[in-house]
Amino acid sequence: MSDVILRVDDEDELYRRVFRGHFHSDGTVMPIAFRVSGQPDNHISVDLAKLTTPEQTLAGGRRPASGYGLGLLVARHPRSLEFEVNHAPSEGNYAHTLIEGENTMVKCQLLAEGTTVVRRPPPTG
Numbered sequence: 441m442s443d444v445i446l447r448v449d450d451e452d453e454l455y456r457r458v459f460r461g462h463f464h465s466d467g468t469v470m471p472i473a474f475r476v477s478g479q480p481d482n483h484i485s486v487d488l489a490k491l492t493t494p495e496q497t498l499a500g501g502r503r504p505a506s507g508y509g510l511g512l513l514v515a516r517h518p519r520s521l522e523f524e525v526n527h528a529p530s531e532g533n534y535a536h537t538l539i540e541g542e543n544t545m546v547k548c549q550l551l552a553e554g555t556t557v558v559r560r561p562p563p564t565g
Contacts, residue, residue, distance in 0.1 A: 446488070446527045450516035453489035454525070454537060455497040457508045460561035469511050469555040471548035480543030484551075486513065488527055491535035494558055500533055506562055511555040513539075518554075521547050 448454075462473040474481055487497045489512070498505040515525045523541040530536040539551075 445529070446491075448488060448515050448525045448527055448537060450514070450519060452515045452525075454486040454513045454515060454539070455489050455492065455494060455558070456484070456486045456511045456513060456555065457497060457501050458511045458555075458557075458561075460507050460509065460564070463509060463557075463560065467557055467560055469552045469557065471545070471552045473511070473555070474543065474548040474551045480545060480548050482540060482543050484518075484523075484539040484543075486537050486539060487533070487535040488537045489535075492533075497535070498559070509557060509561040510559040512558045513551070513555055518551060521550055523547075 456473070458469055458473045462470045464470055474484060487500070494510050498508055498510055501508065518525055518539045523539045525537065525539050528536055528538045
């Protein structure tokens with residue numbers, strides 16, 4: 441099954457790990473969550489929600505889940521910004537999906553505005 445590429449429908453939900461420092465004080469997601477080294481990310485990694493759980497997405501990164509919250513985008517939103525959204529399984533993560541295309545600072549802002557926070561990062565202690 442892991443070699444099967446699925447179609448991502450406009451209604452499909454996508455999970456995005458969001459670093460604790462990329463949340464506004466009101467709990468919303470900052471545009472920096474869609475940048476790499478300060479520049480707009482043209483290859484945004486997300487997980488196709490119907491193939492995973494919030495816990496699996498949070499645990500799936502290279503850094504500990506304790507430093508991250510979880511955002512949710514509906515595939516229709518990045519597509520409305522002229523991104524492609526395609527299932528792109530990776531080794532160990534069949535749910536991996538990419539939001540790809542020419543990104544800009546304005547699109548980073550719009551992606552952030554279109555992200556619903558599913559889980560805020562745990563408090564630092």
